[in-house]
Amino acid sequence: MKKQKKRNVIVGQSGGPTAAINSSLAGVYRTAKERGYNKVYGMIHGVQGLLQERYIDLSKHIQTGLDEELLKRTPAAYLGSCRYKLPEIHEDQKTFEKIFRILDDLEIDCFIYIGGNDSMDTIKKLSDYALVFGSKIRFIGCPKTIDNDLALTDHTPGYGSAAKYIGTSVKEVIRDSWSLETEHGQVIVVEIMGRNAGWLTGASALSKGEDCDGPDAIYLPEVPFDMKKFLDHTRELLQKKASVVICVSEGIKTADGKYVTEEEGSPVYTDAFGHKQLAGTAAYLCRRVSEEIGCKTRAIEFSSLQRAASHFVSRIDILEAYEVGGAAMKAADEGYSGQMAVIIRTSDDPYQAGTEVKDVHKIANDEKLVPRDWINKEGNNVTDRFVSYVRPLIQGDVQPIMVDGIPRHLYVPGFQEMM
Numbered sequence: 483m484k485k486q487k488k489r490n491v492i493v494g495q496s497g498g499p500t501a502a503i504n505s506s507l508a509g510v511y512r513t514a515k516e517r518g519y520n521k522v523y524g525m526i527h528g529v530q531g532l533l534q535e536r537y538i539d540l541s542k543h544i545q546t547g548l549d550e551e552l553l554k555r556t557p558a559a560y561l562g563s564c565r566y567k568l569p570e571i572h573e574d575q576k577t578f579e580k581i582f583r584i585l586d587d588l589e590i591d592c593f594i595y596i597g598g599n600d601s602m603d604t605i606k607k608l609s610d611y612a613l614v615f616g617s618k619i620r621f622i623g624c625p626k627t628i629d630n631d632l633a634l635t636d637h638t639p640g641y642g643s644a645a646k647y648i649g650t651s652v653k654e655v656i657r658d659s660w661s662l663e664t665e666h667g668q669v670i671v672v673e674i675m676g677r678n679a680g681w682l683t684g685a686s687a688l689s690k691g692e693d694c695d696g697p698d699a700i701y702l703p704e705v706p707f708d709m710k711k712f713l714d715h716t717r718e719l720l721q722k723k724a725s726v727v728i729c730v731s732e733g734i735k736t737a738d739g740k741y742v743t744e745e746e747g748s749p750v751y752t753d754a755f756g757h758k759q760l761a762g763t764a765a766y767l768c769r770r771v772s773e774e775i776g777c778k779t780r781a782i783e784f785s786s787l788q789r790a791a792s793h794f795v796s797r798i799d800i801l802e803a804y805e806v807g808g809a810a811m812k813a814a815d816e817g818y819s820g821q822m823a824v825i826i827r828t829s830d831d832p833y834q835a836g837t838e839v840k841d842v843h844k845i846a847n848d849e850k851l852v853p854r855d856w857i858n859k860e861g862n863n864v865t866d867r868f869v870s871y872v873r874p875l876i877q878g879d880v881q882p883i884m885v886d887g888i889p890r891h892l893y894v895p896g897f898q899e900m901m
């Protein structure tokens with residue numbers, strides 16, 4: 483039988499960016515080329531851009547080995563990202579017809595989407611539509627999120643690098659807090675991303691070692707936040723030490739399910755997936771500490787820095803992101819659809835992991851939380867089990883390519899400006 487000629491691939495990035503997401507993009511590109519695909523298109527701003535027929539030919543951007551190395555070291559979504567929720571198929575078939583018409587015009591065989599749980603909703607819907615309406619295009623998800631909250635994968639690319647940045651930066655904040663003497667002591671509250679899952683905030687415990695005690699308290703969204711207990715514990719800590727460093731997740735919630743940031747009553751922006759924009763938790767807690775305890779406070783929000791710090795990534799993370807991109811492309815090439823590439827850990831020490839694919843229907847829109855027994859009884863720190871899970875994921879470094887003392891990123895004149 484005559485083998486069918488391979489046609490084209492399209493790849494998109496979606497959701498919050500990470501320092502490793504472009505390494506996955508490079509992995510998809512390299513594997514598509516090695517497996518004999520003709521063109522690799524990149525959607526500009528994910529499906530949202532695709533619906534406006536905005537895409538690029540990636541081979542014009544990745545022309546040399548150096549370009550590929552630069553791409554792996556470039557933070558944020560190179561192609562641009564989106565938080566776009568596709569309608570349900572029965573609600574708006576026209577949107578799906580449009581997407582499939584665009585994909586058919588581009589002669590696409592494989593569609594790879596690099597994203598988190600919301601982005602896997604896109605793969606789920608597109609692969610379902612293809613199945614029902616007889617399209618041969620294969621749809622595969624490639625995991626990505628600093629939040630590490632995707633089901634069925636040991637961890638997600640992007641998490642290890644953000645965890646390394648957080649562990650290190652918290653350690654530096656603790657050192658800094660030792661420097662100056664303050665009359666009534668001081669409380670520093672560090673706010674860390676992660677919406678409903680505390681994986682990132684828990685990574686602040688990585689700062690603990692022979693030369694550092696780590697944060698004095700860590701509050702994750704998995705345990706209801708009690709303001710009175712928080713203030714009492716902070717007061718107790720201040721009696722023992724002059725400087726107290728507390729790490730909190732942006733998404734800590736009170737027992738009634740309300741985010742602590744909402745306590746102030748100011749309007750909160752909500753995206754297409756119904757996620758509230760969370761910020762200001764540290765500032766709010768500092769205000770409460772200063773009112774109730776009357777000491778110096780400082781609120782630190784790592785904000786975008788924790789997901790954009792490509793100068794300080796984990797080598798394991800960048801390598802795995804690349805491999806997982808390759809595994810997603812390989813799965814699509816081998817005929818799978820409606821699946822996501824996952825990382826399976828086979829050993830902690832020495833750390834060993836491989837890739838597989840899993841049904842995206844069991845992953846989309848779900849959130850994997852930190853197990854309760856990885857958090858201490860009081861709900862104000864993580865256990866050693868948590869630390870031994872994350873420690874292997876932050877190992878090794880990738881040196882930035884420095885130009886004039888500053889890391890160089892992949893840049894194609896005119897491209898970023900048109901986004």
Ligand code: F6P
Nearest residue numbers: 497498627628629675676677759
């Ligand atoms: O989804 C990843 C994430 O980084 C979350 O941790 C965070 O809550 C959110 O994105 C922030 O999104 P934005 O940059 O759109 O405010």
